[in-house]
Amino acid sequence: MPKSIWLLVIGMLVNNIGNSLIWPINSIYIHEELGQTLTIAGLILMINSGAGVIGSLIGGYFFDRIGGYKSILIGIGITIFALAGLTLWHGWPHYVIFLTIMGFGSGIVFPSMFAMVGVLWPEGGRRGFNTLYIAQNVGVAIGPALAGPIAEFSFTYIFMSNLVMYIIFFMIAFFGYRNLGVNVPTRNKKETDKQLNDGKAKDKTPFYSLLIVCSVFLLATISYSQWASTMPSHMQGLGISLSEYGLVWTINGLLIVTLQPLASPLLNRYEHKIKYQLVVGVIIMMLSFVVVQFAETFTIFAVAMVIITIGEIFVWPAIPAIANRLAPKGLEGMYQGVVTSAGSIGRMIGPFFGGIMVDQFNMDILIWVLCFIFIIAIIPCLLYDRPLKKV
Numbered sequence: 150m151p152k153s154i155w156l157l158v159i160g161m162l163v164n165n166i167g168n169s170l171i172w173p174i175n176s177i178y179i180h181e182e183l184g185q186t187l188t189i190a191g192l193i194l195m196i197n198s199g200a201g202v203i204g205s206l207i208g209g210y211f212f213d214r215i216g217g218y219k220s221i222l223i224g225i226g227i228t229i230f231a232l233a234g235l236t237l238w239h240g241w242p243h244y245v246i247f248l249t250i251m252g253f254g255s256g257i258v259f260p261s262m263f264a265m266v267g268v269l270w271p272e273g274g275r276r277g278f279n280t281l282y283i284a285q286n287v288g289v290a291i292g293p294a295l296a297g298p299i300a301e302f303s304f305t306y307i308f309m310s311n312l313v314m315y316i317i318f319f320m321i322a323f324f325g326y327r328n329l330g331v332n333v334p335t336r337n338k339k340e341t342d343k344q345l346n347d348g349k350a351k352d353k354t355p356f357y358s359l360l361i362v363c364s365v366f367l368l369a370t371i372s373y374s375q376w377a378s379t380m381p382s383h384m385q386g387l388g389i390s391l392s393e394y395g396l397v398w399t400i401n402g403l404l405i406v407t408l409q410p411l412a413s414p415l416l417n418r419y420e421h422k423i424k425y426q427l428v429v430g431v432i433i434m435m436l437s438f439v440v441v442q443f444a445e446t447f448t449i450f451a452v453a454m455v456i457i458t459i460g461e462i463f464v465w466p467a468i469p470a471i472a473n474r475l476a477p478k479g480l481e482g483m484y485q486g487v488v489t490s491a492g493s494i495g496r497m498i499g500p501f502f503g504g505i506m507v508d509q510f511n512m513d514i515l516i517w518v519l520c521f522i523f524i525i526a527i528i529p530c531l532l533y534d535r536p537l538k539k540v
Contacts, residue, residue: 153269154277156325157262158284160221160318165288167314168255169398170296170307175248176378176500177391178304183241187382191504193245194378197252198497202490204256209264209486211257213479217265218326220482224257225319232312239308256493260485267473267481269329275423275470282466283409290402297395355475359484361533363491365427366468368526369434370495371502372519373457378500380441383512384450393447397454404458412462423467427530430463435523442516471533 150158175197179190204224211220231250234243266277299306381394437457444450469488476484506515 151270153329158280160321161281161284162288163314163318165285166292167311169289169292170311172377174296174300177381187504188508191501194500195497197248198493200249200252201256201493204253205260205486205489205493208257209260209482212261212264212482217261220261221258221322224254227254229315232315236308236312260489263469264481264485278470279466286402286405290399293395293398297392358533359472359475361529362471364529365526366491367495368522370492371499372522374496374499375503379503379507387445389447397450400451401454401458424530426463426467428527430460431523431526433460435520438516438519
């Protein structure tokens with residue numbers, strides 16, 4: 150890989166170690182420490198993800214207008230401000246306020262990171278996005294493994310650790326991303342407006358296909374987000390400790406890294422059949438929740454995580470890669486912003502929806518509903534390229 154991609158990978162790793170320190174304990178902290186119901190916890194996480202949706206769209210716009218370097222620094226700066234506040238004041242309602250600001254700042258960062266990969270290494274195809282995905286999940290392997298023991302000692306140290314990781318990320322971005330080649334817009338406003346007014350840019354067909362494929366991301370994320378919202382409380386109710394819950398995420402991250410040498414050649418060989426990769430991935434992810442339905446011990450939950458990890462290897466990196474293919478020149482940031490927003494909307498709806506279902510019904514009903522959502526997600530997997538074939 151080019152050196153520039155490695156710099157992005159290192160930044161993504163540090164970023165996700167920080168993020169994954171806090172999100173596994175969010176629902177537990179709100180429920181156990183702040184004394185709120187799971188429905189309220191889901192609502193707060195929904196607000197956090199809603200801020201992430203807005204941040205993602207703005208981040209994509211910033212990338213196309215002011216470049217990736219400034220966009221990323223702005224996002225990191227906002228997140229550092231929020232984490233500093235969260236470290237000092239994490240009671241009620243301060244926790245909600247700073248968590249929302251943090252979601253907004255983080256949302257600005259991600260589309261620029263993925264758009265930079267597509268612009269800097271277009272010949273890399275899916276490989277660049279796969280590598281960023283691996284970096285994200287190495288962070289997921291490390292963060293929750295640390296979060297459990299740290300949270301059992303003191304939640305305050307969780308917020309402090311996240312703040313330190315974001316300061317490190319800021320230094321990497323400030324010194325490393327300045328000369329990557331996508332730090333200024335690919336064209337000025339006059340050139341952009343001219344590009345958008347020509348016949349090719351007016352064709353909305355790629356954007357319609359993007360929205361269809363993003364619906365897969367949204368639906369799958371609604372279900373997947375339960376692992377970070379309703380699942381920890383469910384596992385604790387079965388006598389599984391917070392440290393063991395963190396270990397489940399460590400299994401997720403490590404498995405993604407170890408499976409990549411086996412999965413990458415297969416995925417690259419059949420990259421022209423990427424929509425069938427999506428279908429296979431969605432079905433495998435659904436099967437993991439069937440296993441969860443019968444899980445009562447840590448071992449069975451670990452097996453379910455192994456299954457869903459195999460599924461997400463097919464799905465998560467494919468969607469930004471498809472978006473990069475569909476994006477007209479000069480709109481790479483906007484298209485990645487839409488993808489990131491779709492994931493954020495899923496994370497926004499998922500915890501709130503899951504909290505209501507558990508509070509009003511029970512975990513068993515929720516799991517079967519999530520399986521049905523995965524079945525629905527198969528339909529747009531098969532249909533997203535239909536608008537392109539009509540052109």
